[in-house]
Amino acid sequence: MNFTQLLNQIKQSFKNGLGIPVAILALLAMVVVPLPPFLLDVFFTFNIALSLVVLMVTLYAKRPIEFSIFPTIILLTTLFRLSLNIASTRVILLEGHNGGASAGYVIESFGEFVIGGNYAVGLVVFAILVVINFVVITKGAGRVAEVSARFTLDSMPGKQMAIDADLNAGLITQEQAQERRFEIATEADFYGSMDGASKFVRGDAVAGIVILFINLLGGFAIGVGQHDMSFSDATHVYTILTLGDGLVAQIPSLLLSTATAIIVTRVSGEKKDMSQQVQLQMFANPKALGMSAGIVGVLGLVPGMPNVAFLSFAAISGVGAYLIHKKQLETPPVEELLNESESETPEQASELSWDDVQAVDVLGLEVGYRLIPMVDQAQNGQLLERVKGVRRKVSQELGFLVPPVHIRDNLDLTPNNYKIMLLGVSAGEGEVFPDKELAINPGQVFGEIQGTPTKDPTFGLDAVWISPSDREQAQALGYTVVDSSTVVATHISQVIQDYAAELLGYDETQKLLDKLKESSPKLVSELIPDKLPLSVVVKVLQNLLEEKVSIKDLRTILETLTESAAKIQDPSLLTIQVRSALGRSIIQNLVGPEGELKVITLDPSLEQLLLQASQGSPEGQLAIEPGLAERLHNTLKEESQKVEMEGQAAVLLVAPQIRAQLARLFKFSLPSLNILAYSEVPENRQISVVANVGQGG
Structure with missing residues (x-):
């Protein structure tokens, strides 16, 4: 089997879902299975490369949720690093007396090259790295993740309401609303997971300190007690190896901590990577660079200061400010849009025509x-x-x-x-x-x-x-x-x-009829103009729209008009018949397909009084005394608010003959009150009366 076939098999195993479980089991096996120095070198190098890849992904991610697997990556990389610590500790304690290379060349290189073979310098460098990682980055990232998780969870109801508002206003489609809800849920899960995952990073930093002292004390004891090394030789050998092992683990840990801090401090709404945000937000204003250049230049002129360094950076900042300012001048600002007719002078006044009447x-x-x-x-x-x-x-x-x-x-x-x-x-x-x-x-x-x-x-x-x-x-x-x-x-x-x-006129109605005629030609041709003129159909449709009733079901509307046209020609009376035919749709829009209809009713004596006051004509006004009208209004308003507080639509159920008059009477004073007729309620709809209004209010 060649190398290409091996890579293809590994790739296929990941596609089949076997790669990650096998990798996790291998990590756990490293805790108990001894590893040769060669494999330690490979795994330590891979650990550093993996940490750099994670850091680069966080820098180029446009939004934190684009790297939603990051909390799991933190757990796996932390487990991998701790497993390497255990494996390297085993090799250091068993083979450390044979020299620096006995624990692998990576540990030896970090022990000799990075800290110069001086274990005192190594201790200081290691302590500084631990302080930076544990006290500064890890602690700050954990706090930011905790606060972000709390605010993200607290803001979820408001975000959901904003999505519902946009959906109801027609600004987004149902698919876009579902996508935004999924993003909100993913964001909440991400920050909640990051709050917990930051504890892994913090615990890893603590484990690095503990492992350092274990290796130092264990190495001294084994070197002096078992291998008859002098105290100075054991101190030198095991300190260099321990510090090399600590540094080769702490550097990837520092990179991962930095990646954690970067991703939790990113702004969710910004859809740009970090370099673009820095360029747009830090270097967009030439005044900031110009002022900085002036201050650094003044410091560079002070005697005794490193003049070359200060003046060089002052020159770089000044040139940068000039180039940014020049680029902004080359891009002209967008002028305010004005009517071209006001800014242009006509060459010659033309003769006035109907085209000039807009x-x-x-x-x-x-x-x-x-x-x-x-x-x-x-x-x-x-x-x-x-x-x-x-x-x-x-x-x-x-x-x-x-x-x-x-x-x-x-x-x-x-x-x-x-x-x-x-x-x-x-x-x-x-x-x-x-x-x-x-x-x-x-x-x-x-x-x-x-x-x-x-x-x-x-x-x-x-x-x-x-x-x-x-x-x-x-x-x-x-x-x-x-x-x-x-x-x-x-x-x-x-x-x-x-x-x-008011938006539906004759032309719009004719287009609706032409469209319906494609599927139901007999229905349209039989109704118009033989039974009803177009003007009556337009008036009926306008009446429905005025009362917030959709005219989508145009077929049912025209069928009802066709059946009623032989006896009724009045648009108001025809509207009553159409509303009854659309009753199932009207009520479904109020309470849903299976919801219980909670209604407010009128006392029979009051309803009879209103029937007499209407004189049996839907176009007539209710001739009732102002005091009764005011009491009726106040009572209906109070009962409506009670129903709406329970999350239900307020519905007043009355006789068909007075429904239109009451709807006009309370159209503006009680806009949330839906007034329905008995004939508009389907027989299979469950009704419960929540209030009964009498003449006394």
Whole structure:
């Protein structure tokens, strides 16, 4: 068998899952099976090379979780190093009296070359290495890992809520949400494992000190007592061998400790390796290098100082600052995007035509000049992609294609303000800060976060503008943290849903019918225009959207209209029939496919009074006295809050004849109250009455 075949067999064994178990068993065998000096040299060299590989991987990893196997690597390398210590101790104590090479050339080289054959110098060097490794690096890395694990676990609920918020706003897909949840779980597992794995590194440093004293005392006793060596010879031989063995183990241990410290101090959100982060964050500002060059240059001019060294580094820093400044000047800043029509002078005034009359955008977004980078993809703006995601998700939920959102700058707005336009009229506005993030209080947090207090522009929740560096802390306290693009996109999503009825017109309805006609041509042709005009169908669909009912199931809607058109032509009455047909879908969106429907009902006498007040017409207003309306509102608000505190949707169940009037009456004052008719509840749905409202409130 040649060398290539041997490598292929080893590679195949790793693929079959046999490599790692065999390697671990070999490590444990080294504890009891004596190793010749030649194998000790091979394993010590491999240990140093492996430690360097681990260190390089941590330096080039863009995120800590990219090296999620690192805690296991720490355990295996620590076990390997301790097994080598035991094997080398056995060889030193058994063969050390024969000379330095008796324990292998690696130990002899470290004992003779690194410490110059002087065991006093060796003791000092070894002590310094132990202090650096044990007291500084290992202790600090362990503390950072412990704190990171605690904050990562504490921030998991906030991160999960942020993912849910992005998913609900249509900013990410279900697959992206699952991927981000998996990353959060992996990150939590990683830092939790690192908290424990750092104890392996700390214990390894302690074991190195103990093994050193065991080798020294055991070597003296064996050399003098068993091999009749003089005290000075035994001291020299066994001290050199012991220190060589200690150094050849401590150097890989120091490398691994350094790798541990590097990976636990990395920022999870940065997707760059360490060299790129150093270049971007330390050497991006020429002022820092320039000031340093000036201070070092002044020190170099002081008499008695090493002038050449100081002035050389001052020159290097100055040249570096100049080159960075020159490079920044060569890259022109991105100018603020302004309307080209304002900056250009027309060559010749043309005759006024209908082309000069601009149509009103159905949906628009106007931004202040400081928000322009959010929509400029050349500046890594994310808002355009977020808006596309919002349109995609809302279109799928509502059942029709939401028109594009036209984005333009508006110099009349304050720099950080934006305005959402619907048919040329403002439908929502707010203020965001691109260089900050919004920490939203979902209702229960475990402390306050430092920042600028504000209100979430979409839902009016208490919120705080914070620095991006405080994101982890805010999430650990229970806040939902989102960036400025997400804030604007979520607001656009809510405006679209609130005004969906105004976004659906004749053209959109006709396109829906044309699409359905491909699969159900008879249904569409029989209904329109023979039984109902297009205007009535549009009005019914708008009524459904106004009441937050999706029109995705267009086939059921048209079938219901076809069946009812022979007797009913009124859009409001037709809407009642369609809602009854869509009842299963409506309730499933509220409580899920199998959840129990908890409802609030009206006292029969109150319901009869409201029926009389409506005069039997869905378009009529409820002619009730203001005092009764106020008591009814307050009672429904109180009962709704009780139901919502239990995590359930608040539902008021009433007679079909008054459902539409009550829905309009409480549309804005009780937006979270869902008002359903008896006819909309499927027969197989389990119902429980949680409250009954009477005339007295």
